[in-house]
Amino acid sequence: MTAETPSLATIPPAAPLGARSRGGFDFSRLTLWVVVAFLVYQVIVPLAFLLWGSLKTSRPTDDDYLSLSLTLENYTSALGGHEFWEAMGNTVIYATGSTVLSALIGIALAIVVARTDAPFRSTISTLTYVRIIIPGLLTAIAWVFLGSPKIGILNGIWKNLTGSTEPLFDMYSMGGMIIAQGLDTFPLVFLTVVAALKSMDPALEEAAFTSGKSLVYTFRRITMPMIQPAVVASCILVFIHNLESFEVPLVLGLPIKTFVLSTEIFFKTTYVPSDYGAAGAYGVLLLVIALAGVYIYQRMTRRAYAFVTVSGKAFRPRIIELGKWRWPVGLACLFIVFVAVIMPTLVLVWASFMRFFQQPSMRAIESMSFANYQLVFKNSTVISGIQNSLLLGVGSATFVVLFVSIISWIVIRTKIPGRKALDFLAFVPQAVPSVLFGVAMLWLYLVVPLPIYGTLWVILLAYITRYMPHGMRIVSVGMLQFHPELEEAAYACGASWWRMFRKVLLPLLRPVIVTAWIWTMIHAFRELAISAILSGPETRTVGVAIYSLWTEGSFGLISAFSVLIILVLIAVSFTAEMIGRRFGVAGVR
Amino acid sequence: MVRLQNIKKYFQTDWGQVAAINDVSLTIEPGTLVTLLGPSGCGKTTTLRCIAGLEKPHEGIIKIGNETVFSSAEGIALPVYRRRIGMVFQSYAIWPHMTVAENVAFPLDGTGLKKSEVNRRVENALDLVGLAEYAKRPAPQLSGGQQQRVALARALVAEPEVLLLDEPLCNLDAKLRVSMRSEIRALQQRLGITTVYVTHDQQEALAISDLVVVMSKGRIVEMGTPAELYERPKARFTAEFIGTANVLPVEGALRKTSAGHWQATSPVGPIDVMNNAAENSSGTPLVMIRPEHIQVSATPFAEAGNSWSAKLQSVTYLGNFTECQLNLAGHEVTAQLPGIAALKVGQDVMLRLPPDKCAIVRDDDHGSAVTPSRAAQPMAAAV
Ligand SMILES: Nc1ncnc2c1ncn2[C@@H]1O[C@H](COP(=O)(O)OP(=O)(O)OP(=O)(O)O)[C@@H](O)[C@H]1O
Numbered sequence: 007m008t009a010e011t012p013s014l015a016t017i018p019p020a021a022p023l024g025a026r027s028r029g030g031f032d033f034s035r036l037t038l039w040v041v042v043a044f045l046v047y048q049v050i051v052p053l054a055f056l057l058w059g060s061l062k063t064s065r066p067t068d069d070d071y072l073s074l075s076l077t078l079e080n081y082t083s084a085l086g087g088h089e090f091w092e093a094m095g096n097t098v099i100y101a102t103g104s105t106v107l108s109a110l111i112g113i114a115l116a117i118v119v120a121r122t123d124a125p126f127r128s129t130i131s132t133l134t135y136v137r138i139i140i141p142g143l144l145t146a147i148a149w150v151f152l153g154s155p156k157i158g159i160l161n162g163i164w165k166n167l168t169g170s171t172e173p174l175f176d177m178y179s180m181g182g183m184i185i186a187q188g189l190d191t192f193p194l195v196f197l198t199v200v201a202a203l204k205s206m207d208p209a210l211e212e213a214a215f216t217s218g219k220s221l222v223y224t225f226r227r228i229t230m231p232m233i234q235p236a237v238v239a240s241c242i243l244v245f246i247h248n249l250e251s252f253e254v255p256l257v258l259g260l261p262i263k264t265f266v267l268s269t270e271i272f273f274k275t276t277y278v279p280s281d282y283g284a285a286g287a288y289g290v291l292l293l294v295i296a297l298a299g300v301y302i303y304q305r306m307t308r309r310a311y312a313f314v315t316v317s318g319k320a321f322r323p324r325i326i327e328l329g330k331w332r333w334p335v336g337l338a339c340l341f342i343v344f345v346a347v348i349m350p351t352l353v354l355v356w357a358s359f360m361r362f363f364q365q366p367s368m369r370a371i372e373s374m375s376f377a378n379y380q381l382v383f384k385n386s387t388v389i390s391g392i393q394n395s396l397l398l399g400v401g402s403a404t405f406v407v408l409f410v411s412i413i414s415w416i417v418i419r420t421k422i423p424g425r426k427a428l429d430f431l432a433f434v435p436q437a438v439p440s441v442l443f444g445v446a447m448l449w450l451y452l453v454v455p456l457p458i459y460g461t462l463w464v465i466l467l468a469y470i471t472r473y474m475p476h477g478m479r480i481v482s483v484g485m486l487q488f489h490p491e492l493e494e495a496a497y498a499c500g501a502s503w504w505r506m507f508r509k510v511l512l513p514l515l516r517p518v519i520v521t522a523w524i525w526t527m528i529h530a531f532r533e534l535a536i537s538a539i540l541s542g543p544e545t546r547t548v549g550v551a552i553y554s555l556w557t558e559g560s561f562g563l564i565s566a567f568s569v570l571i572i573l574v575l576i577a578v579s580f581t582a583e584m585i586g587r588r589f590g591v592a593g594v595r
Numbered sequence: 596m597v598r599l600q601n602i603k604k605y606f607q608t609d610w611g612q613v614a615a616i617n618d619v620s621l622t623i624e625p626g627t628l629v630t631l632l633g634p635s636g637c638g639k640t641t642t643l644r645c646i647a648g649l650e651k652p653h654e655g656i657i658k659i660g661n662e663t664v665f666s667s668a669e670g671i672a673l674p675v676y677r678r679r680i681g682m683v684f685q686s687y688a689i690w691p692h693m694t695v696a697e698n699v700a701f702p703l704d705g706t707g708l709k710k711s712e713v714n715r716r717v718e719n720a721l722d723l724v725g726l727a728e729y730a731k732r733p734a735p736q737l738s739g740g741q742q743q744r745v746a747l748a749r750a751l752v753a754e755p756e757v758l759l760l761d762e763p764l765c766n767l768d769a770k771l772r773v774s775m776r777s778e779i780r781a782l783q784q785r786l787g788i789t790t791v792y793v794t795h796d797q798q799e800a801l802a803i804s805d806l807v808v809v810m811s812k813g814r815i816v817e818m819g820t821p822a823e824l825y826e827r828p829k830a831r832f833t834a835e836f837i838g839t840a841n842v843l844p845v846e847g848a849l850r851k852t853s854a855g856h857w858q859a860t861s862p863v864g865p866i867d868v869m870n871n872a873a874e875n876s877s878g879t880p881l882v883m884i885r886p887e888h889i890q891v892s893a894t895p896f897a898e899a900g901n902s903w904s905a906k907l908q909s910v911t912y913l914g915n916f917t918e919c920q921l922n923l924a925g926h927e928v929t930a931q932l933p934g935i936a937a938l939k940v941g942q943d944v945m946l947r948l949p950p951d952k953c954a955i956v957r958d959d960d961h962g963s964a965v966t967p968s969r970a971a972q973p974m975a976a977a978v
């Protein structure tokens with residue numbers, strides 16, 4: 007060992023940032039400052055521009071935009087007019103309704119899957135997982151095919167069966183929006199509750215039984231309170247998600263002029279006559295609600311961790327024997343996932359074989375063809391969308407995992423002051439609705455003289471910020487599972503910080519990094535809200551391509567494209583799952 | 596009283612069916628403390644959970660008090676909450692979302708007792724375990740030993756018919772374990788409550804039990820009072836699992852020489868043995884003697900018989916005694932001598948096995964309690 011090489015003893019846990027490199031130059035400190043600067047630029051600067059824009063009546067391209075003449079006019083006119091309050095009311099009803107629906111379905115399915123002997127449990131799990139993968143825009147469209155009062159297949163069947171001329175239900179309604187979104191987000195609740203139920207020591211329930219308490223009483227007094235923090239936390243997360251949700255209100259709300267804040271902001275920004283000031287004011291007000299949600303969420307998760315110690319211990323879950331209720335319960339749950347996952351997928355498959363959308367009939371079946379699938383690959387909108395989205399997906403996923411690995415390491419392993427702030431900064435974008443972030447980036451690059459406005463770069467930068475929080479969660483949980491001595495051993499062998507990072511940490515983290523990469527890739531690939539605002543004619547993404555085909559009424563083409571996307575995404579994520587599991591055996595879990 | 600009759604319990608695993616309990620019958624007298632003792636995986640926990648009703652046996656009858664709580668033949672399986680039991684879990688299972696007092700009061704909730712009566716009983720129970728001033732504390736803020744006491748108070752508060760304890764001390768440090776076990780024993784005696792105690796620690800079992808039940812591979816090997824099992828075990832498994840045992844093979848049949856004396860022919864010659872608890876049982880007989888009972892001397896012994904010359908192979912001073920390894924006609928024997936022994940390695944010494952301390956044990960197909968690698972040296976200690 008050379009003199010500069012740190013030994014175990016010279017790296018106290020409170021060392022500012024790991025070890026110095028051999029040259030004596032402190033790369034780790036440089037890394038830290040680069041990370042902090044980038045984070046501030048990516049998170050704080052756009053939000054500052056949003057706030058600035060909301061205090062301006064002029065536009066970013068105007069000369070006096072950067073002058074200090076600020077005004078509250080946008081806020082007063084927003085809060086004074088009924089347009090804002092209507093959108094606000096819709097947003098609250100929509101987000102609350104769909105969150106409640108998600109919670110009911112998610113919790114019920116989780117209990118059945120994690121704790122009972124009902125049949126179809128693994129099918130239900132798998133389909134729920136598939137539901138996460140299918141882009142929300144596609145299911146929103148599928149719900150039109152199913153539940154539109156005119157062309158909806160379910161309504162057609164209803165009219166045929168009853169002879170009624172009235173549709174059974176109308177997806178173009180607040181109720182329809184809530185159903186579509188609720189069925190979209192229940193998997194989030196499901197996964198959290200299943201995890202909470204599985205990580206709970208069954209002895210906690212058994213102790214209640216041996217205290218003379220029945221199954222139902224135990225469930226109410228022990229199980230529910232134990233999983234409650236996890237349940238509430240996941241509901242808040244889903245609520246924030248629904249608050250900013252864009253696809254469903256766009257597809258199902260727009261035709262009936264039911265706007266929520268996210269769609270209102272979108273139209274105020276992109277449609278003529280645009281009203282940037284009002285969009286900014288709406289955005290800041292929406293952000294305040296979302297931030298409050300994130301604040302509560304963080305407090306809840308801290309409490310959740312106080313209960314559920316991450317011991318890594320695998321418990322043998324206690325299975326409730328349902329007896330004669332086994333089959334009814336299993337079938338009921340299967341029905342729910344059928345409605346949420348299979349039915350929308352099937353209707354897209356059906357439509358993909360039709361030149362013109364039609365109700366199922368013998369004649370329709372005879373007219374089935376692969377024509378749409380051939381057209382997909384000739385359509386330039388589709389092709390360039392795929393190219394752009396692939397570039398964006400790979401680019402943002404790669405950058406996000408690298409970046410969050412460094413931030414996680416700083417937050418978890420070092421004691422440097424300000425690491426909490428770093429953690430918070432990296433989490434803030436979770437609270438920023440996509441539409442809003444798109445608007446913020448738009449204004450930023452209209453002003454900043456970097457020539458990236460209208461290119462893929464601006465979308466890429468936006469995606470990096472947008473997907474950082476989730477990547478951060480995945481990677482930091484993985485990192486928490488390693489003993490710091492694994493890293494210290496590398497220093498003791500004379501490795502510099504960068505060498506340790508590349509040779510020890512990254513390989514150890516490979517399974518979580520693969521998971522985070524795939525997650526980001528999938529989400530970036532199908533993103534709509536940000537790209538709807540930032541895309542130019544040359545930089546259309548898959549989401550934008552689908553939406554523009556939708557507004558043109560190319561139903562068959564969209565359906566074929568959707569089916570292909572769904573198949574590819576399922577294949578990709580199941581392969582990733584398998585890779586993760588294989589590494590998992592040797593590595594993390 | 597608890598009575599188990601011919602209990603069988605299987606588990607389905609990836610590699611087929613395993614019998615966790617294979618035909619276990621046991622009667623636990625009222626007011627006694629019975630330990631289930633055995634190596635890991637022998638079915639202790641499963642037996643306890645069958646009594647509690649947390650597992651359902653495939654066959655057999657279980658009675659608690661006068662009530663049949665389980666009977667495969669009659670199709671009776673009382674749910675856990677209807678059996679009047681109190682249980683302490685290995686992980687304590689203290690509910691983290693409740694205070695200490697709420698944890699302890701839980702068994703009394705919803706039973707129709709008056710609030711004041713519940714409070715009184717909770718106070719009593721906490722007093723009993725010495726945690727009175729911790730009542731208002733959130734449960735997660737307790738130390739391991741304190742959680743252990745809360746679990747005990749919770750198990751006792753509803754005055755159950757039987758108290759079930761599954762390795763209650765195994766998460767505590769050595770000192771605390773010793774003091775807690777005498778507290779548990781004192782408490783059990785004071786309340787006179789029928790108790791089943793699971794442990795794999797033989798010292799713990801000897802220290803607190805009225806009756807020790809030695810288990811191996813899902814069966815009961817032997818049961819008896821601590822002294823019986825230590826001094827006059829019937830099975831080689833028991834001898835080696837509880838304490839340290841030297842065993843010497845017996846060639847040919849045992850011969851009864853006079854009242855209370857048997858002669859065993861061993862490779863070193865005939866041994867006079869005064870204990871033969873397993874007189875009528877099958878299995879290969881062996882002569883067993885505890886290391887502390889072997890006498891070693893540089894000069895011949897005054898008493899005749901059971902005395903041979905042996906080579907001293909090693910001497911290890913261990914504080915309260917000195918351990919000697921001796922070679923007796925090709926067999927390794929361990930002896931523990933009080934104090935410091937003035938003996939030299941390599942020396943020829945005289946060795947004597949007092950007949951009243953020798954016991955015949957039987958080796959049946961349960962095999963040795965020691966792991967194969969250690970079983971390779973037959974005389975080595977199983978601790
Ligand atoms: N739920 C289960 N599923 C499958 N096998 C089980 C189950 N519970 C116990 N077993 C098996 O049954 C046997 C007895 O287990 P048990 O838990 O009763 O052992 P034990 O004597 O309590 O051991 P330990 O001292 O390690 O706690 C073991 O082989 C164990 O692997």
Ligand SMILES: [Mg+2]
Nearest residue numbers: 639640641762
């Ligand atoms: Mg056990």
